[in-house]
Amino acid sequence: xxxxxxxxxxxxxxxxxxxxxxxxxxxxxxxxxxxxxxxxxxxxxxxxxxxxxxxxxxxxxxxxxxxxxxxxxxxxxxxxxxxxxxxxx
Amino acid sequence: xxxxxxxxxxxxxxxxxxxxxxxxxxxxxxxxxxxxxxxxxxxxxxxxxxxxxxxxxxxxxxxxxxxxxxxxxxxxxxxxxxxxxxxxx
Amino acid sequence: xxxxxxxxxxxxxxxxxxxxxxxxxxxxxxxxxxxxxxxxxxxxxxxxxxxxxxxxxxxxxxxxxxxxxxxxxxxxxxxxxxxxxxxxxxxxxxxxxxxxxxxxxxxxxxxxxxxxxxxxxxxxxxxxxxxxxxxxxxxxxxxxxxx
Amino acid sequence: xxxxxxxxxxxxxxxxxxxxxxxxxxxxxxxxxxxxxxxxxxxxxxxxxxxxxxxxxxxxxxxxxxxxxxxxxxxxxxxxxxxxxxxxxxxxxxxxxxxxxxxxxxxxxxxxxxxxxxxxxxxxxxxxxxxxxxxxxxxxxxxxxxx
Numbered sequence: 011x012x013x014x015x016x017x018x019x020x021x022x023x024x025x026x027x028x029x030x031x032x033x034x035x036x037x038x039x040x041x042x043x044x045x046x047x048x049x050x051x052x053x054x055x056x057x058x059x060x061x062x063x064x065x066x067x068x069x070x071x072x073x074x075x076x077x078x079x080x081x082x083x084x085x086x087x088x089x090x091x092x093x094x095x096x097x098x099x
Numbered sequence: 100x101x102x103x104x105x106x107x108x109x110x111x112x113x114x115x116x117x118x119x120x121x122x123x124x125x126x127x128x129x130x131x132x133x134x135x136x137x138x139x140x141x142x143x144x145x146x147x148x149x150x151x152x153x154x155x156x157x158x159x160x161x162x163x164x165x166x167x168x169x170x171x172x173x174x175x176x177x178x179x180x181x182x183x184x185x186x187x188x
Numbered sequence: 189x190x191x192x193x194x195x196x197x198x199x200x201x202x203x204x205x206x207x208x209x210x211x212x213x214x215x216x217x218x219x220x221x222x223x224x225x226x227x228x229x230x231x232x233x234x235x236x237x238x239x240x241x242x243x244x245x246x247x248x249x250x251x252x253x254x255x256x257x258x259x260x261x262x263x264x265x266x267x268x269x270x271x272x273x274x275x276x277x278x279x280x281x282x283x284x285x286x287x288x289x290x291x292x293x294x295x296x297x298x299x300x301x302x303x304x305x306x307x308x309x310x311x312x313x314x315x316x317x318x319x320x321x322x323x324x325x326x327x328x329x330x331x332x333x334x335x
Numbered sequence: 336x337x338x339x340x341x342x343x344x345x346x347x348x349x350x351x352x353x354x355x356x357x358x359x360x361x362x363x364x365x366x367x368x369x370x371x372x373x374x375x376x377x378x379x380x381x382x383x384x385x386x387x388x389x390x391x392x393x394x395x396x397x398x399x400x401x402x403x404x405x406x407x408x409x410x411x412x413x414x415x416x417x418x419x420x421x422x423x424x425x426x427x428x429x430x431x432x433x434x435x436x437x438x439x440x441x442x443x444x445x446x447x448x449x450x451x452x453x454x455x456x457x458x459x460x461x462x463x464x465x466x467x468x469x470x471x472x473x474x475x476x477x478x479x480x481x482x
Contacts, residue, residue, distance in 0.1 A: 018458065019386055019458035019471075020469045020476060020478075023478075023480055026477050068471065068472070070456070072388075076391075091456070094471040094472075095450065095472030096453065097472065097476070098392075099457075105241070108239055108322060109322045129261075159296060161244055161309070164243055164244040165244075166307075180244065182309055183324040184324040185308060185309055186312045187240075187245075187281065187308045187309075187310030188280065188283050188303055201350075202353065206349065211424075212372065212423045214424075216368075217369075219368065220363065220365055221366065221442075223363075225361060225435060227360070277357065277359055290369070297441075
């Protein structure tokens with residue numbers, strides 16, 4: 011299955027792109043997608059997640075426009091976004 | 100000496116006037132003026148101060164545009180206002 | 189003018205008030221706008237008739253503004269009040285507090301609204317479906333005058 | 336529209352926002368207007384560059400508005416946010432809460448500002464005399480990209 015991944019703010023600069031499609035096996039969870047992203051974009055490993063990332067890293071993840079947890083299962087066509095803590099207002 | 104007395108809101112209706120001049124002996128205090136007003140306008144005695152009024156009656160008094168206490172001494176030409184608790188906003 | 193009474197039909201221009209307190213230092217602007225609402229303690233309100241002791245009201249509003257500037261680390265404040273016969277939905281009071289940060293702006297704005305209600309010599313008469321009442325602090329006193 | 340993103344040069348019309356929440360029931364309207372200020376943690380700010388994940392930001396702002404309407408006995412709320420390159424003095428956020436009484440209007444307004452800052456996917460980059468910083472929550476992270 012394919013999911014669309016979007017990157018915002020500093021994460022867009024780390025990824026070098028604002029958007030890409032990533033192939034994943036059926037039944038993958040968000041944490042599997044994150045592993046894939048760390049492979050594709052080593053800067054995320056180095057600068058964001060560290061070697062043994064945990065859910066408390068300063069990373070927000072949304073799935074189809076809602077905040078999502080690492081354990082959520084993905085579906086084909088999902089839009090997942092990765093972004094740093096917000097600073098609106 | 101003469102002081103100008105102004106009445107506002109319900110007190111204007113009790114006094115039947117918005118403004119009057121009252122003659123007082125030199126050295127009079129605001130509480131002396133209030134006694135005079137009670138004579139001139141018995142409704143203040145009945146409806147506002149009661150027989151033995153005290154300073155905690157629901158009466159505000161200002162002298163020359165500032166809240167004043169019953170013990171303040173008056174001067175010729177002073178403008179004194181009597182009014183009920185405020186309700187702006 | 190940062191302190192002002194507006195006699196109806198004069199009304200507030202909120203953007204103007206915001207402009208009066210804004211500077212490059214302001215990050216947060218807290219505003220309170222009071223309006224005549226259609227209900228008061230269960231009585232259906234038709235209108236409010238506001239009366240002011242104008243000269244003293246202006247002085248008292250100035251003192252509240254100065255008090256707020258001392259008490260809170262805000263940058264500036266506008267206090268405006270209307271009077272006259274105000275219909276349901278009409279503006280009654282506008283307070284604008286500008287701060288570097290929102291916390292002090294909100295605190296100063298809330299404080300100033302309370303102070304205006306307590307201290308500024310302005311009174312309202314409520315014209316309701318149960319009759320006409322003078323509002324004095326928390327009390328409502330039936331008006332004896334025929335309207 | 337009670338929830339809206341404004342891309343500069345589009346800007347807020349506060350009177351319009353107040354009109355959107357006003358009804359004969361509203362007695363107190365609390366407003367927060369955020370602006371770009373010239374200083375941030377000792378750094379002199381030249382401008383802020385706001386970026387938004389637009390579709391999600393709108394949804395999250397809607398959820399905050401609905402949350403406020405449930406959590407506080409208010410009558411209505413507007414949440415507007417701007418993005419783009421905003422100079423010192425320019426508007427960034429506008430929240431308007433209408434209540435029967437001022438207490439709940441202020442409480443809801445203060446709560447909503449906090450929630451927007453925490454949850455709505457909008458980020459700012461600070462352009463200062465010490466360089467350019469991504470602002471992430473409470474952190475300022477130097478931007479490596481050349482501007």
